[in-house]
Amino acid sequence: MVAALDALADVPPSTDREAVREEYLRRVIPEFTGHQVEDIVWTTAHGDLHYSNVTRGPHILDWEGWGSAPYGYDAATLYLYALLTPATAARIRTALATALNNLSAHLGERGRGEEDGLAASQEATQIRRALADANPEAYLPDLARSLINQSNWLREVGRMEEGLATIQETVGHYQALVDTGSDAYLSNLAWALHNLSIWLGQMGRREEGLAAVQEATRIFHALAETDPMAVKAGLQRSLRVATWLEGLSR
Structure with a gap:
């Protein structure tokens, strides 16, 4: 469908x-x-x-x-x-959230304006947050993905503090998934930490950024022991970010 x-x-x-x-x-x-x-x-x-x-x-x-x-x-x-069938309504809301995220991407591609793209991504996040509140096991990963998209739009409109808070929330959700034994989300957690480190560096929070990218690098190294090619790009990028952060003035 x-x-x-x-x-x-x-x-x-x-x-x-x-x-x-x-x-x-x-x-x-x-x-x-x-x-x-x-x-x-x-x-x-x-x-x-x-x-x-x-x-x-x-x-x-x-x-x-x-x-x-x-x-x-x-x-x-x-x-x-x-709406009268809750389980079916949840599935449709999931599809609607996906459509809204796709809409935000279309708006970006067509140059229709950052505020419209942000509004679409925020509505998608709102839908997925409600779903995750009711059933975190099923919908928390979708919420985390929506938050990443929303943080990118917040950067586009210059709302950096809100964007940072959004990517920090993303890290928290992936950490929660990993803490429940879902090792399948370790790579997602590492990438979220990688992105967080860039945000922190750009906002002058060098030491926090280094801590985040070092944790991302540690996770990528651990994953590389079983599948080095799958995490090669993430590991290389995190090492470059770490070098960039180390070069920033304290």
């Missing part, structure tokens, strides 16, 4: 078919949510995605309403139909 919707969204929006009218969106969204509609990223959508139109496979039926719609419109529509 996700792959099908992603492929559909990559189709340039139609100029003669509308799945939903812009005038309608700008009227009803403020009416029911209190939020104004700003710039819209248009793409191609099914336009009427609900469970009567989805079969096993899955196969999507009833394409008579396809056309141009805002990015993520199909995922949002399916989510609304799923």
